[in-house]
Amino acid sequence: MSIVAKAIAQSDRADRFLGSSELTQLQDFFSNSSARISAAQKLAANQQKIVDEGSKQFWSQCPNTPSNSGDKQKTALCQRDQGWYIRLVTYCVLAGNSKPLEDIGLDGMRDMYVSLNVPLTNLKTAMRCLKQSAMGVLSSEEASLAGPYFDQLIRAF
Numbered sequence: 001m002s003i004v005a006k007a008i009a010q011s012d013r014a015d016r017f018l019g020s021s022e023l024t025q026l027q028d029f030f031s032n033s034s035a036r037i038s039a040a041q042k043l044a045a046n047q048q049k050i051v052d053e054g055s056k057q058f059w060s061q062c063p064n065t066p067s068n069s070g071d072k073q074k075t076a077l078c079q080r081d082q083g084w085y086i087r088l089v090t091y092c093v094l095a096g097n098s099k100p101l102e103d104i105g106l107d108g109m110r111d112m113y114v115s116l117n118v119p120l121t122n123l124k125t126a127m128r129c130l131k132q133s134a135m136g137v138l139s140s141e142e143a144s145l146a147g148p149y150f151d152q153l154i155r156a157f
Contacts, residue, residue, distance in 0.1 A: 002031045002095045002096060002097070002099075003025060003026065003095070003096040003097060004026060004029070006097075007022040007025060007026055023041060029096050032141070033046050034143065035139070035141045035142050035145060036093050036094055036096070036145055037094070038139070038142055039090070039093050039138055039143075039145050039146050040090040040093050040094050041155055042137050042142065043053045043086055043089065043093075043137070043138070043146065044087075045088060046134075046137045047083050047086050048083070048089070049133075049137070050086055050130060050133045050134045050137065051079050051082045051083050051086070051130070051133075052079075053129075053133040053136075054082060054112065054126065054129040054130040054132070054133040055067065055068075055075075055078075055079060055126075055129070056083070056135075057129035057132065057133065058122075058126045058129040061125055061129070062122050062125055062126075064119070065122055066078070067079070078126075082126065082130055085127070085130065085153055086134065087148055088101055088104065088132065088149075088153075089134070089149045089150060089153070090146075092116050092146075092149040093146050093149065097150055098148075098149060101149065101152055101153070101156075106153070106156040107156075108153075109156070110123075110156060112157055113157070118134035120157045123157035124154050124157045127150065127153045127154045127157060128154055129149055130150065131147065131150035131151070131153075131154070132144060134150065135147065
């Protein structure tokens, strides 16, 4: 749920108008809306570059992984997932909260990787590499908006 929907729902449940603290939260949210949109656009436009660079960084740190085994299908599947995580980060940046990550159930994603015998330490490293690559295409303000969601992914694995 976006910060706007959350503020409205809270007020409506209490049968009242938005309070000053809620309006301040909304004002803060709207004040950086251009940076949110710009960050989402840059992440989307550079998704393949971020995945490619992140993968190269990851493989230099973890060379013996299924995504780097020479099996093009495994590489493609791993990189597809990495692109999907970048997309989820853009949703979070636009929403202003981590609800999109929570909705997909990161616990379930972690369990799936465990069942596939993918070492979680590798996933943490891969997410760190994606984050580092993504931060390179964002301004400092945009990076401050997107970074916490990459950090949440890293912590989840």
